[in-house]
Amino acid sequence: MKKLNVLVACGAGIATSTVVMKKVEDLFKAHNIDANLIQIKIAEAKSKQDDADMLISTTVLPTQYKIPAIKAMGFLTGIGVDKLNNEIIDAAKKIQK
Template identity: 30%
Template sequence: MKKHIVFACSSGIATSTVVAEKVVEHCKNNGIDVVYQQAIIGELPSLDNSVDLFVVTSQVEAKLTTTLVNALPIVTGFGEEEVLDKIVELLKG
């Protein structure tokens, strides 16, 4: 199963990179092949409805129809497993 995820943060580089590595590995371990890109939060409206999931580490003000997961717990380490499992559940659903 191949899924497309956009990882976004304020800069498009820092926290989204850390989160992307952990999410892609967790998805792989759960039988999900991930194609991904990184973006700046402000780019999400232009990517809406073109991917399976947005995974963000910053506040998103825009109203989007693509499912969005706040992955800040992956950065902090508090609640990381729950967020990783939620992402897998959403992608498999």
């Protein structure tokens, strides 16, 4: 199976993306999904999307992307986490096909 390159973004690329990276890492490990997680500022996402398979962000998405872009505020608020987990896993499995 293909190893995914996943961008994990927040406004500054430091605080909330660190929290989300850990949650996504654990989620992928539990579902045997091989991925490189790359922590970035949301402003970098557009220029990095060509080398990535998916974007997971804790902030408002400023533009459209060529790759699946998932808003992950649920990991910070605790609201809708199951739905968010499913959305991320479904997107990852589609990319790996």
